[in-house]
Amino acid sequence: AQTVTQSQPEMSVQEAETVTLSCTYDTSENNYYLFWYKQPPSRQMILVIRQEAYKQQNATENRFSVNFQKAAKSFSLKISDSQLGDTAMYFCAFIYAYGQNFVFGPGTRLSVLP
Amino acid sequence: SQTIHQWPATLVQPVGSPLSLECTVEGTSNPNLYWYRQAAGRGLQLLFYSVGIGQISSEVPQNLSASRPQDRQFILSSKKLLLSDSGFYLCAWSVLDYPYEQYFGPGTRLTVT
Numbered sequence: 603a604q605t606v607t608q609s610q611p612e613m614s615v616q617e618a619e620t621v622t623l624s625c626t627y628d629t630s631e632n633n634y635y636l637f638w639y640k641q642p643p644s645r646q647m648i649l650v651i652r653q654e655a656y657k658q659q660n661a662t663e664n665r666f667s668v669n670f671q672k673a674a675k676s677f678s679l680k681i682s683d684s685q686l687g688d689t690a691m692y693f694c695a696f697i698y699a700y701g702q703n704f705v706f707g708p709g710t711r712l713s714v715l716p
Numbered sequence: 717s718q719t720i721h722q723w724p725a726t727l728v729q730p731v732g733s734p735l736s737l738e739c740t741v742e743g744t745s746n747p748n749l750y751w752y753r754q755a756a757g758r759g760l761q762l763l764f765y766s767v768g769i770g771q772i773s774s775e776v777p778q779n780l781s782a783s784r785p786q787d788r789q790f791i792l793s794s795k796k797l798l799l800s801d802s803g804f805y806l807c808a809w810s811v812l813d814y815p816y817e818q819y820f821g822p823g824t825r826l827t828v829t
Contacts, residue, residue, distance in 0.1 A: 606759075645804060645822070645825075646820065647760075647806060647823075648820075649817075652816075693759050695759075695760075697816045699816065701816075702748065702750075702765045702767075702773070703762050703765075703775060704752075704762060706759030706760045706761075708757075708758060708759050709757075709758070709759055
């Protein structure tokens with residue numbers, strides 16, 4: 603069965619600095635998708651960024667980018683120019699291309715400090 | 717644009733009481749619908765998903781059940797709540813052909829006392 607691991611339960615970063623959140627996963631499949639979701643104190647789950655496993659190019663969305671290392675099964679999230687509004691729980695998630703079941707990691711609590 | 721609603725936002729229920737949580741989606745047809753549970757300090761766990769009216773798949777054995785009486789309505793129920801049913805329940809939807817792109821509702825916080 604696939605698993606998702608986030609080894610950093612909590613992290614903090616100064617406003618305007620850059621921070622990287624780690625995620626590793628385990629699967630024997632080749633066709634899947636990886637995601638980072640953000641859950642602010644409001645508890646709403648917000649999609650941050652998505653990566654298709656068949657794409658070698660790392661996904662980028664404004665200040666958010668990923669480092670996708672397929673062979674190493676690693677999928678880290680880099681947040682540049684951190685803002686106070688980035689304070690949230692961040693979840694790494696995995697889903698097979700034709701599956702219905704997301705597998706979520708345990709989350710990393712990120713605090714952006716003024 | 718599509719929107720997803722959940723209610724109630726919070727709920728406190730005694731052990732042994734019934735449960736009904738409702739989720740509705742607007743602005744799309746034939747969505748896939750999902751119920752997730754998030755225990756305190758944990759990630760999300762998929763409970764049920766539905767690809768059409770009356771079609772329910774269960775991912776984990778439990779005290780809960782789900783129903784889809786209408787295309788854009790998804791209901792999570794229990795006949796008798798357990799303490800372990802406490803948590804944050806999230807509904808999500810996706811386009812039928814793209815289950816990997818799911819959009820979440822605001823959630824319901826359930827406390828069983």
